[in-house]
Amino acid sequence: MKFKLLVISALVSGLAGVVQAAPLTISAPWIRAMPPNSRVIPIFFNLHNPSPEDRVLTAIHSDLGEVEIHETVTVGDMKKMQPINALTIAAGKMAALKPGGYHGMMSHFTLGVPAEGEFVLLTLRYANGESQEVNVEVVRREKASMLMTNSN
């Protein structure tokens, strides 16, 4: 089975002339609605990698502000959020960006803090040079809490 897949993908690559990895699936994206005077907003989504190769998310881009990939770390009773350079999504696995874990941190808003109900277009960039876009809604309260429960 695996061999067949390899043969097929080799054929497809041969035909296309470039090696194109399968795209990652983005699910349950949301941005927490934050106060209008907030200087930061968090971005969450699940990234599923159906391909047989590890994929590495290296950047999240938006025209509406600067975005860093962060990780919340617990040390004893303390929590801290720190930037990471890359997030690896192993072959066939899913990486979750969720409250209390990995998340995107957006700041320096070009058009102010995105309000509840608005959409923010993000470009996810990978180490292999590929990128994909996702339009993420800004939500608060019930919806956000529901998603949080699901991700727990």
Add this chain to the structure above:
Amino acid sequence: MIVKSIVALIAGLLLSINLMAGMPILKGIGGDFSLNSSLGKQVNLTDFRGQVVLMFFGYTNCADICPTTMAHMSQLMDRLEPEYRSRVQVLFVSIDGDNDTPSHLNKYLAYFDPSFIGLVDTRDKIDAVAAQYHAEYAKLAQTKVTTIYKKLTLAGESTEQEGYLFSHTAKIYVMGAQGRVRGYFYMGTPHAEMQSQIKQLLKE
């Protein structure tokens, strides 16, 4: 059969003792304090006698833990019946007095719930309260701070104090009607559990 019912009886007793003891007074931690606030005036812990106080140490330039905790508490307030809600006070103690002014805190917290009060004061006073509550916090080393955080400062400030990622105690201190620390909630504590503990504390 008899053994079974004895076991059940003991289990029941233990459960009720456990529920009654739900939140014992924690000794050696907490105490009264007076800090400047988002209300534009000094706030004393004694102002909230007869209420359950939920207190959290954080900062508004925090993207994950603090807003997640504030949203969790805002949802808790929505779930509480009005007679209980009016007897619960959320306090957000800012560990970032350089950037969290009383008016900034006021606008920020009102978005989550208009009843939330922000406390911010001189570094010494905040440190004293943090010590009283055994709440650790630390500014992370400059070297670990990224460019974005370095730029997240108020205009006109020297570059010296830039970069302020904090690590901090992420628990919510639960204080009973007498202002004593009774335990902790976390951002993942289920709302139903928080509600039942709060109601029990308010019945004392």
